[in-house]
Amino acid sequence: MIRNKISSKFTAIILALLLGLTSTTASFGQQSLENTNQSLRYSRYSRLSPKIIPIQSSERNFILQIPIEKLEDDARFEDYEFYYTILNSYQQTFTQENLTRFQESDLKKDTPSHFYFEERIVIPEEQSEAIALVKIVDSRQGDEYYYHMDLVGPFILGHPNFGAYFGNSIPFDQTFLTKEQALLFQGSAMNLHRFHYPAAFGAPFPPMETKPAPVPREVKVEYQGDYLINTPKSFDDDGYYFIQSDTNSTAGLMIKTAPEAFPRVNTWEDMIDMVVYISTRKEHEQLLEATDKKKALDQYWIGITKDEEAAKTLIREYFRQIEFANILFTDFKEGWKTDRGMVYTVMGPPNGVVFRQNAEIWTYGDLNSNSKINFTFARVKNILTPNYYTLNRSRALQPEWFQSITLWRSGRMDF
Incomplete structure (x- = not known):
């Protein structure tokens, strides 16, 4: 929610054309995640920033929160085409035919800062891998934005069964929270548990340094107790937090705290x-x-x-x-x-x-x-x-x- 907005649509178009930063889909006959160029995700001139936030209501049932941040002023729904699908692997091909298009009536919210969709899905028991994919096409110049999130797979240790929200009811679509902000948590659990890690990290080794970086022998953690859901909560200590509804589970939500000036330089x-x-x-x-x-x-x-x-x-x-x-x-x-x-x-x-x-x-x-x-x-x-x-x-x-x-x-x- 805090990436700087582009002040002019025309400026964005000209800059993108001059600098060659428009997104291109890989020139393969069949498109999959493994050959789709997602460079617009990291462009300094992107007009949108999509996210997918899974809430796992049961082992195979998910609510997909899909907040799409508006990085250009006065972004209009009619200027874009919005699609989503669920893939069973990174190699599975997808086409316009197997993408589901969102209509304007599907919007859960349309705020000055976000388009927001929400979908409920069920992953079949026999499916060992599931990836949610969002595709957005800028109909004015053809730019294609992609974002994906694994729901089930070898790198997933579980997703939380609760959501975190800003004051405008838009899901928390960042991994960091500045200290003057608070979040509202909602879900089926009554209480949430808060663990604080007061860790500080140095800069990484350069790319050609092949020796491994030192790893701390132990990580300090402070259990800060539980609190009722549906209660606004701020996170004021330096480091990062891990929020869980079940401390016997590996599922939770990580929140990195940051000074007020963040992401800009502070001192x-x-x-x-x-x-x-x-x-x-x-x-x-x-x-x-x-x-x-x-x-x-x-x-x-x-x-x-x-x-x-x-x-x-x-x-x-x-x-x-x-x-x-x-x-x-x-x-x-x-x-x-x-x-x-x-x-x-x-x-x-x-x-x-x-x-x-x-x-x-x-x-x-x-x-x-x-x-x-x-x-x-x-x-x-x-x-x-x-x-x-x-x-x-x-x-x-x-x-x-x-x-x-x-x-x-x-x-x-x-x-």
Whole structure:
């Protein structure tokens, strides 16, 4: 609900055409999740941001909440075509014929910020895998938006049997909550249990660093008791929370808390942490040790660009990337600290994004060229989120990584 809106439809169209950021479906005879390019999901010029939030009312029964955030001003239903389907694998093909189209009468809510649909579905007992898919077509220029969510499968440890809502009754469609916000929980359970994890994380290793990152031997957790459902609740402690209706289950809802300024940068200290991706080790150590953080940062930016105007542009663009990384990839870590957030910050939005059951693959460069480069993020089973990915690191990624850092430091990176 907090991604910045595009102020002008015409500006968005022109930027998308000039920068080549319109979504393209893979040129295969049969379309499946494994060959559908979902790059618009991560574009800085998207007009919509769809989500699917499953509420599991019983083992095979689901309520699918489908909030679609409006990123352009005055978004109109008639400018889009909305579809959904349930797939039994990432390889299953889908066409217009087996997609169900939503009509305007199917809208549960149409607010200034969201289109909102809701569907009840039952997954057959014999089906070992089920993926909900939403497809949206912008009828003005043909852009195709996709979003999918596993309902049943090897990476799913269960979905909560309750929902979380903003004050306008739109489902909580983020993984982070700023501290001035409260959520209302609704469902069949009487009480919910709240666990707090006061964890802090550092930035990840770069893509060519193949040694494993250190793993904490234990994770601190604080049980903060139970509370009645249908009661607004705020989450004010740093870290992240896991909300459950049944503490004997693996199902629950993870909420990352964030300062009021989030997803934007909050303090000079945060700024210094965030420039680690484009700094030398010596530069970053000097920034960390500086007494006057603001002065040290000013000298840092001027020092790497040698030009005050170029430094201003570089600062604006770099922290714009950080902001988008926080919006798109925050889980129990801030988005910029995740592997996908790191690659997104430095390399920019990928030209191609495809999903397999066990991986997400980003492509940079011409999708039909032998010179393209792929970043593969392996999917990892995690109780907190069904969408946890870690980068497959390789020394082969080093040349392109350093080339992008060089472009940043010269002020020539432009998305």
